[in-house]
Every structure is written in structure tokens, then in C-alpha cells.
């Protein structure tokens with residue numbers, strides 16, 4: 001058994017960055033305020049690696065993503081940070097029209113081995129433009145791999161894979177997971193893209209949850225276990241590629257499927273999973289699929305309203321009970 | 326100069342300062358959630374600029390928008406209630422610091438997205454032109470915002486269409502934790518105006534009268550159909566980027582020096598007394614009035630109800 005240590009999500013990301021930068025001189029970081037980082041992920045890295053490789057940028061998301069693409073096209077492995085996932089929208093054009101399509105449009109001549117790391121999610125009363133969970137938006141764009149880790153262990157292993165990938169990766173880091181603890185291997189390990197992780201085994205219902213919703217689902221599962229209901233929780237780990245095999249394998253056993261995400265339900269992650277299940281595995285289901293997610297509403301500043309936006313362990317447990325009749 | 330006008334400038338600045346310092350206290354006491362960006366130290370920019378326009382003119386604002394809004398006439402009780410996330414807030418507790426807005430006094434909105442207001446302000450200026458109502462727009466933004474593509478696009482369009490938009494850059498020497506020299510090569514942001522063939526003016530942002538004069542001239546130009554101006558007001562924020570900022574990027578001495586020697590309120594108060602022979606008692610009575618106003622604003626906010634979650638999705642659509 002490899003040696004383990006208990007660290008926060010923030011430090012898991014940081015460890016992956018440090019280890020990958022040490023391993024490969026082509027890896028470098030760029031983004032706004034990396035020197036005194038908003039969530040502290042990159043604090044001290046300029047001292048460690050120098051300002052050539054840890055590059056503080058102006059507030060210019062287009063230029064950040066564009067520079068990452070250009071550097072990736074010409075032999076580097078940039079890891080760009082977009083300070084809040086909401087600001088991805090400022091760089092939508094290079095992300096969607098260049099980064100995602102460069103390999104294809106050039107008939108495979110180009111490769112874009114870059115990562116965009118970005119904190120997403122609500123919970124800090126940061127309001128409508130600093131709290132969004134836009135993961136699903138990018139599932140609609142062929143050519144972008146998307147990672148959605150829910151634990152420090154997954155963050156470190158998936159980020160290493162992302163950095164080594166020859167495809168562009170959008171790497172979502174839920175803000176509320178930065179300060180949650182979890183065990184990680186000391187030293188190098190990677191986790192594969194497109195391989196879901198079963199976070200809890202059960203036989204009565206399959207819940208597919210991502211990012212901060214995994215923990216809520218686990219808490220709900222604990223509550224339900226007291227009533228004799230055994231929940232299986234599948235964490236897809238990446239949304240593109242999406243491991244339908246594991247999801248369908250699980251629901252073949254449980255006959256019931258619920259999806260939980262923080263982003264708006266409409267056009268969301270659950271919508272895509274439900275559609276694929278409807279196409280490929282409808283006959284195995286004993287009940288309609290249930291999608292839980294953020295309300296179809298911009299995110300309010302008010303804490304009481306913000307709370308009302310999202311599934312909670314109680315509402316998840318109640319929804320499961322309702323499904324099981 | 327008219328004493329009433331001068332005292333009005335003082336009052337606006339003192340109102341902003343008192344509001345901001347109270348917000349800091351209330352945040353630290355746990356009564357205000359979220360990320361709070363204070364404008365203490367930058368009062369002269371908002372006060373001087375907004376004194377140069379009319380109540381029905383518009384302003385565009387930023388994440389550091391309390392001062393802009395107060396100077397435009399925003400009610401401090403509604404604003405405090407907004408920051409307390411109460412239903413009586415000017416945005417019904419949905420917006421908070423980042424989006425604090427009161428459209429009834431001509432604010433087009435504060436923005437959580439850096440530079441987002443600049444392009445929208447152009448639209449309001451275009452609208453004024455199309456409606457022939459002779460209104461102008463003041464667009465506030467920071468030094469950091471001028472590195473956004475949006476800034477370039479907005480400046481070019483405003484210049485091309487001679488829009489009645491006055492671009493006011495509050496250059497407080499830092500964009501979040503990044504000092505100016507680490508985010509641009511130039512020292513004066515005003516030089517960027519040249520590229521758009523519009524006037525670029527540097528003004529002492531700690532001198533409320535200097536700001537007033539510069540903006541007055543730019544507004545005149547805008548109303549005459551001669552197009553936009555870029556005004557760079559050199560200023561300084563006394564507090565961190567947001568409350569809780571560890572401020573590793575600047576020294577305590579630097580902050581103290583600005584607070585001591587370049588405090589726009591202290592500077593103007595001294596001028597009022599010395600040059601304009603204003604009575605100290607006139608200033609004192611303004612101070613008293615404002616302190617009471619902000620105290621009442623806190624009471625109003627604290628007593629106001631929180632929003633009802635059953636109305637969550639109200640106002641997503643018309």
C-alpha cells in the first residue's frame with residue numbers, strides 16, 4: 001500500500017501542479033493573481049518555480065486562454081487558471097472556437113495539450129456572477145474533455161492525467177471542496193478519464209452525482225441506510241468522456257436512477273445522462289428517472305435564497321423515498 | 326465657488342466613507358455575507374464626477390460600486406439593506422455588493438465581471454443619442470479593467486459613433502493583488518485614449534474639485550455631440566481588494582502614507598476651512614447628520630425581513 005496523507009482539496013490541486021511541474025519542464029501556469037491566489041491554490045509557487053513558469057497575467061481571460069492555446073500548439077503544456085468559472089464566459093470564443101476544434105479543423109495536425117482549471121459552484125453568497133456551475137454548457141462542445149472531481153484524491157489524480165493529456169481539458173474545482181479534507185497518495189499517481197468511481201455501494205437506487213453534490217448524496221445515503229435503503233453512488237469523475245457503462249451497469253442492478261448536480265437542471269448533466277439511459281437502458285428501469293439540480297434561476301446573493309437553489313441531503317433523501325414509493 | 330455646492334461635495338464623500346466603514350464593521354460582525362469591495366479612499370472620484378452630471382444622466386459601475394451609487398444619489402438605507410441581503414434592499418437581496426444597483430437614481434448596474442459595465446454604458450449613451458434627450462453616461466471602471474478586450478471594443482465604438490460616454494478610470498494602482506507595473510507597461514492609462522482619437526486626461530483622484538472640473542469639461546463635450554473622453558483619476562483604496570484580503574502585495578507603510586497624506590476627505594476639509602472659509606460648525610453638522618443617517622440605515626437593514634424562498638424565481642422573467 002502506498003503511503004497516504006490527509007490534505008485539503010486545495011492542497012491536492014497544488015500538489016498535482018507542483019509534481020507535474022517538477023516532472024515536466026514544459027508544464028507552466030498562467031492566470032490572474034497566482035501570486036496571492038484568491039483561493040490560495042498557487043500561493044508560493046512563484047517563489048518555488050519562478051515567474052517564467054508561474055505567470056501572473058493581467059485581467060484578460062481571452063489573452064490567457066489564447067496564450068495557452070498558442071503555447072500548447074507549439075510544444076508546451078500550459079495550465080491556465082480562470083479565477084472563477086463564471087469568467088470562462090469572457091473567453092468563450094478561444095475555448096469553443098479554437099481550443100476545442102484545433103485538432104479536428106487541422107485534420108489532426110494540431111494538438112492542444114492544455115488545461116483550464118477553474119473554481120465553480122455556490123455556497124459563498126458570491127452572487128449571480130461568481131457562483132455558477134457551468135459544467136454542462138461545455139458538454140455541448142465536442143473536443144473538450146471535462147473533469148469534475150469530488151475529493152482531494154480524485155482532484156490530484158485527475159489533474160495529473162489532465163496535464164499529461166494531449167487533449168484540452170476543462171478542470172472544474174468546486175470552491176466548497178477546496179477546504180474539505182481527504183486522503184491522497186503521497187507522490188505520483190494518476191486516475192483515468194472516462195472511468196466512473198462508485199463512491200458507495202448499494203442495491204436499491206443508483207445516484208449519479210458530481211462535484212459538491214457527491215458529498216450531499218453520501219450524507220443522504222447515510223440517512224437512508226437507517227431506514228434500510230441502500231443507495232449506490234456513482235461519481236462519473238469526467239463528463240467527457242462519460243462512463244455510461246458504469247452508470248448503466250449500476251442501474252441494471254438497482255433499477256432506479258437519480259442524477260444530482262448543482263448547475264441548472266435544464267439542459268444539464270442529468271439531462272444528458274437521462275437521455276442516454278432512455279436510449280440504451282430504458283427497459284431496465286422500474287421507475288421514471290429523477291433529476292435533481294440547481295433551480296432554473298440565476299444565483300441569488302441572499303444566503304436563504306441561495307440555499308433554496310440546491311438539493312440538500314434532506315431533499316435528496318426525501319426524493320429517494322418518494323421514488324421507492 | 327458656491328459654499329452650498331462645496332459642502333455638498335464634502336457631504337457626499339463623508340457619506341461614502343461613513344457607509345463603507347460601517348459596512349466593514351457590519352461584515353466583521355457577521356451581518357453581511359459574501360465578498361465586499363470597499364471604496365474608502367476613492368470617494369473624491371465618485372463625488373466629483375457625479376456632481377458634474379444631472380439626476381437623469383446614467384452611470385455604469387463596477388464590483389467596487391458603493392461609492393459610485395451613493396454619489397449618484399443611491400439611498401444608503403436601501404443599500405445597507407441590500408448588503409444585509411434583505412428584501413428591502415435596492416435589489417431585494419438578490420444582488421449584494423457585486424451587483425448593488427438603484428436604477429431609480431440612474432445607475433445602470435454594478436458588475437461582478439470586470440469591464441462588463443463599460444460596453445453596456447456605450448449602449449445607454451447610444452440610446453441617449455437615438456432619443457435626442459441630451460443625456461450623458463459616466464462609466465466607472467478600474468485600472469485592471471482596461472486590460473480587458475471589452476475596454477478596447479467600447480472605446481473604439483464610442484469614439485467612432487461619438488457617443489456621449491465619459492470613461493472614468495479609477496486607477497487605484499492595483500487590480501486585486503496585482504500592482505499596476507505588473508499588469509501594464511504604461512504609467513498613465515489616459516494615454517490609451519490616443520489610440521481612439523479621444524481626449525485622455527489624467528487627474529488627481531484625491532482632489533474632488535479637480536475631478537469635478539475634468540468631468541465637467543468631458544460632459545460638456547459629450548453633450549455637444551463631440552464624443553467620449555477618457556479620464557484617469559489616480560486614486561488609492563484604503564482597504565484590501567475585498568474585506569479579508571491578506572494584502573501581501575503592498576506595505577502597511579504605503580497604505581498609512583496614503584491615509585495620512587492623501588485622504589481625499591481630509592484634504593478637502595482642510596481646503597474648505599482654509600481656502601473657502603467654510604465654518605467648522607457647518608462641517609460638523611454635516612458629519613452629525615451623516616453619522617445618524619448611516620446608523621439609521623443599519624437599523625433599517627437589521628430590522629428588515631430576509632427574502633422569502635418561495636419567491637426565489639420571481640424576476641427571472643418579465
Ligand SMILES: Cc1ncc(C[n+]2csc(CCOP(=O)(O)OP(=O)(O)O)c2C)c(N)n1
Pocket residue numbers: 032059061083087090388389437438439466467468469470471497499500501566
Ligand atoms: C472578467 C473578470 N475577471 C476577473 C475577475 C476577478 N476580479 C474581480 S475585481 C478584480 C480586480 C479589478 O481590478 P480593477 O479593475 O483595477 O478594479 P479595483 O478592484 O481596483 O477597483 C478581479 C481580477 C472578475 N470579477 N471578472
Ligand SMILES: [Mg+2]
Pocket residue numbers: 467468469495496497498499500501
Ligand atoms: Mg484597481
